[in-house]
Amino acid sequence: MLLDVKDLKIHFKVREGWLGKVRGMVRAVDGVNLSMETGETLGLVGESGCGKTTLGRGLLNLVPLTSGTVRFESQDLTTLPPEALRQLRPRMQMIFQDPVSSLNPRMTVESLVTDALLDHKQITPAETRDKARELLAQVGLGMDLLRRFPHELSGGQRQRVSIARALSLNPKLIVCDEPVSALDVSIQAQVLNLLKDLQQQLGLTLLFISHSLGVVRFIAGRVAVMYLGRVVELARSEILFSKPRHPYTKALLQSIPANHPDQRRTYAPLKGDVPNPFTEYTGCSFYERCPERLPQCALEPPVLRAGDKDHHVSCWAVTP
Amino acid sequence: MSQFEPQSSPAAPSRAPASAGRGSAPPGAAPLLEIENLGVGFPLHRGMIHAVNGLTLNVGRGETLALVGESGCGKSITALAVMRLVPEPGRVLTGAIRLNGENLLALSSDAMRQVRGDKISMIFQEPMSALNPVLTIGYQLLEILRLHLNLRGRPALERAEALLEEVGLPHPRRHLEEYPHLLSGGMRQRVMIAMARATEPQLMICDEPTTALDVTVQAQILELLRRLQERTGMSMLFITHDLGVVAEVAHRVVVMYGGEKVEESPSRALFNGPVHPYTRGLMDALPRTDRPVDPSYRLFTIPGVVPHPLALPSGCRFADRCFCAAGNCRATHPELTEGAEGRSWRCHFPLNRQEG
Numbered sequence: 001m002l003l004d005v006k007d008l009k010i011h012f013k014v015r016e017g018w019l020g021k022v023r024g025m026v027r028a029v030d031g032v033n034l035s036m037e038t039g040e041t042l043g044l045v046g047e048s049g050c051g052k053t054t055l056g057r058g059l060l061n062l063v064p065l066t067s068g069t070v071r072f073e074s075q076d077l078t079t080l081p082p083e084a085l086r087q088l089r090p091r092m093q094m095i096f097q098d099p100v101s102s103l104n105p106r107m108t109v110e111s112l113v114t115d116a117l118l119d120h121k122q123i124t125p126a127e128t129r130d131k132a133r134e135l136l137a138q139v140g141l142g143m144d145l146l147r148r149f150p151h152e153l154s155g156g157q158r159q160r161v162s163i164a165r166a167l168s169l170n171p172k173l174i175v176c177d178e179p180v181s182a183l184d185v186s187i188q189a190q191v192l193n194l195l196k197d198l199q200q201q202l203g204l205t206l207l208f209i210s211h212s213l214g215v216v217r218f219i220a221g222r223v224a225v226m227y228l229g230r231v232v233e234l235a236r237s238e239i240l241f242s243k244p245r246h247p248y249t250k251a252l253l254q255s256i257p258a259n260h261p262d263q264r265r266t267y268a269p270l271k272g273d274v275p276n277p278f279t280e281y282t283g284c285s286f287y288e289r290c291p292e293r294l295p296q297c298a299l300e301p302p303v304l305r306a307g308d309k310d311h312h313v314s315c316w317a318v319t320p
Numbered sequence: 321m322s323q324f325e326p327q328s329s330p331a332a333p334s335r336a337p338a339s340a341g342r343g344s345a346p347p348g349a350a351p352l353l354e355i356e357n358l359g360v361g362f363p364l365h366r367g368m369i370h371a372v373n374g375l376t377l378n379v380g381r382g383e384t385l386a387l388v389g390e391s392g393c394g395k396s397i398t399a400l401a402v403m404r405l406v407p408e409p410g411r412v413l414t415g416a417i418r419l420n421g422e423n424l425l426a427l428s429s430d431a432m433r434q435v436r437g438d439k440i441s442m443i444f445q446e447p448m449s450a451l452n453p454v455l456t457i458g459y460q461l462l463e464i465l466r467l468h469l470n471l472r473g474r475p476a477l478e479r480a481e482a483l484l485e486e487v488g489l490p491h492p493r494r495h496l497e498e499y500p501h502l503l504s505g506g507m508r509q510r511v512m513i514a515m516a517r518a519t520e521p522q523l524m525i526c527d528e529p530t531t532a533l534d535v536t537v538q539a540q541i542l543e544l545l546r547r548l549q550e551r552t553g554m555s556m557l558f559i560t561h562d563l564g565v566v567a568e569v570a571h572r573v574v575v576m577y578g579g580e581k582v583e584e585s586p587s588r589a590l591f592n593g594p595v596h597p598y599t600r601g602l603m604d605a606l607p608r609t610d611r612p613v614d615p616s617y618r619l620f621t622i623p624g625v626v627p628h629p630l631a632l633p634s635g636c637r638f639a640d641r642c643f644c645a646a647g648n649c650r651a652t653h654p655e656l657t658e659g660a661e662g663r664s665w666r667c668h669f670p671l672n673r674q675e676g
Contacts, residue, residue, distance in 0.1 A: 192607065
């Protein structure tokens with residue numbers, strides 16, 4: 001097992017006024033259990049505010065964790081001293097949604113993709129040119145881009161540079177946070193194919209965060225659905241998409257726009273918005289919007305239970 | 321009609337005095353909006369960027385026309401040209417834009433200001449940037465009613481509440497006193513739609529109205545727009561990059577590429593089989609949830625990128641990325657070919673077509 005997350009919680013204090021009085025807690029991630037095997041792609045889907053980005057960052061220790069453990073290659077990241085964590089960092093990388101803000105505008109493509117290698121003393125300055133060429137070739141970019149700056153690149157090229165940069169240190173795990181959401185459809189398909197190619201060639205482990213169910217269906221072998229800080233359903237991709245069990249997952253799938261005008265829905269499957277994350281629940285956080293709710297759902301929060309074929313569901317109305 | 325009903329009152333809002341031409345038109349009537357040979361350019365130091373080139377389209381009464389394309393294809397600029405809001409230094413170079421037969425480009429700025437709001441309104445992708453954050457929703461809605469319908473006091477307040485109720489906001493009276501930041505993205509977009517509906521315009525321009533929304537909320541907003549159209553007979557010019565959204569709302573579709581119309585078709589026919597290779601590529605590049613995916617499966621890709629607007633190819637603008645381009649595609653710029661059943665295309669080698 002490459003990554004094992006146990007009961008991870010990431011809560012943020014919300015302060016108000018100039019004295020910074022704590023007004024409440026946002027439970028961005030509220031008790032998540034996940035594990036990933038080497039070489040698999042796990043898709044993490046959910047709507048904005050469900051905590052999927054915070055979870056992704058939490059796994060790499062990029063945000064302070066409130067409680068729980070994150071084990072990467074059997075080492076608990078939550079208790080690792082800073083220098084040991086730094087030594088481990090090359091093995092886990094991240095690709096962000098917006099390459100404009102994640103690439104330093106003053107660095108050339110060559111220095112962007114080799115910066116981390118120099119920092120970790122894995123290459124000497126004399127080797128940068130050759131290494132940069134190799135990395136760009138790996139992501140399908142030409143040598144002519146070496147001296148360019150990020151603003152001179154197209155959106156797709158920038159995201160390829162981000163990928164090359166993430167690959168430079170030979171990571172085991174890459175957390176991809178909405179890597180294709182800002183791209184046009186035709187470019188999105190190119191980048192998705194590239195990520196799938198690289199994942200298979202290099203045996204990478206990807207945590208792929210996306211709000212787009214189609215994208216996750218294409219790239220992920222297993223999918224976790226998040227709602228308000230919790231994983232509500234987790235299953236192999238083909239099972240989740242063909243036989244969803246949690247009412248929220250069903251509603252999400254039914255909300256996807258039609259592929260043909262003849263397949264239009266007549267009504268929206270789910271009413272209301274994702275509630276304010278301050279709200280505290282005694283029972284299930286999906287209770288108010290849930291079309292299948294039972295009286296007990298308001299009283300006690302459901303837990304993620306394993307069913308057939310590793311199909312995990314967190315819902316009282318579903319028997320595992 | 322739908323499960324939406326319980327949220328909104330069945331009582332239709334009182335009709336505004338300025339509303340005209342409501343309801344569906346008799347068949348064969350002239351289209352509501354006609355755009356003819358529209359050209360919009362942005363003069364830069366290095367030359368003129370032709371954002372929209374020779375675009376002709378029309379929107380019928382009670383009809384939704386989707387304008388589809390990727391970033392930079394000119395779809396949003398077309399919408400802004402209809403509102404006569406093309407940002408400086410851009411300007412309309414050629415063509416005419418007629419609403420009810422009247423050329424909007426020839427109107428004085430004062431007359432145009434009345435058309436905006438009275439007859440055409442617009443909703444945007446990001447409602448937060450279109451709403452004023454320091455004014456209450458009530459203030460912003462009542463301002464429209466005062467300026468365009470001369471409604472004040474109690475009648476204005478009642479109308480404002482009815483509008484918010486119509487778009488499915490749960491507590492209209494309370495929302496009138498709230499500031500935009502208190503609402504979720506979906507509720508803000510509902511407020512925008514209420515504001516756009518305030519004057520019962522004949523044409524609503526929707527510029528990517530659901531792009532910033534989550535998928536469950538997107539489904540709600542699309543349903544709301546369809547229901548409003550059924551009830552009021554308004555026309556919609558719907559700008560989007562998302563073919564799924566097109567399948568949900570559009571009656572007819574215009575696909576744009578590099579500032580030009582490359583395909584026009586009734587929606588059903590387009591999804592049955594697109595004629596232009598670009599449209600085909602857009603459809604096949606979409607990852608779908610209803611098909612099994614095995615490890616060797618790859619998405620169809622359109623190679624390369626959109627041509628730079630200052631270096632448009634002299635032949636077909638899509639030729640360099642096209643899977644069926646041949647010799648004369650790079651040499652001769654294809655003209656628009658008119659086919660049967662309201663379809664047209666700009667391609668030397670149209671797919672699924674013997675004619676043309």
